[in-house]
Amino acid sequence: MIRLLYVxxxxxxxxxxxxxxxxxxxxxxxxxxxxxxxxxAARTVRPDLILMDIGLPDIDGLEVTRQLKxxxxxxxxxxxxxxxxxxxxxxxxxxxxxxxxxxxxxxxxDRLLGKxxxxxxxxxxxxx
Ligand code: MN
Numbered sequence: 485m486i487r488l489l490y491v492x493x494x495x496x497x498x499x500x501x502x503x504x505x506x507x508x509x510x511x512x513x514x515x516x517x518x519x520x521x522x523x524x525a526a527r528t529v530r531p532d533l534i535l536m537d538i539g540l541p542d543i544d545g546l547e548v549t550r551q552l553k554x555x556x557x558x559x560x561x562x563x564x565x566x567x568x569x570x571x572x573x574x575x576x577x578x579x580x581x582x583x584x585x586x587x588x589x590x591x592x593x594d595r596l597l598g599k600x601x602x603x604x605x606x607x608x609x610x611x612x
Pocket of ligand 1: 493494537538539
C-alpha cells in the first residue's frame, strides 16, 4: 500500500482526490488541513510521498516543505507542490525550497498520478 499525505485546506480539493485514490488499488490518502497538521502527520503517518498545497491558513506550504526537509526524520519523503498560484517562477521557487516536483490546480488527476509514480520510482532507485 502506498501511503500519501495531502496537505490541503480546501475540502473540495481534498475530497476530490480522496475519491480518485479510493478507486485505485494500492493507494491510501491521508489529509492534513493546515501546515502544522501536515508536519505532524508527516511524522506520524510516515507517508511515502506528500502532496503539498502552497496556500495554507497557518504556515504556507513552502515553509512546511522547508521544515520537513530540514528534519532528518522527514527529509527523505518526496514532496510534490500542488498550487493554483501557477505564476512564472512558482515552479522554480517550489523546487528551490526543496519540493521534488510541482503541479498546478485544477488537478489533472492522470497527470498528477504520473508525477507521483515517477517520484516514487526515482526515490526507490536512489534507495530512500
Ligand atoms: Mn489552499
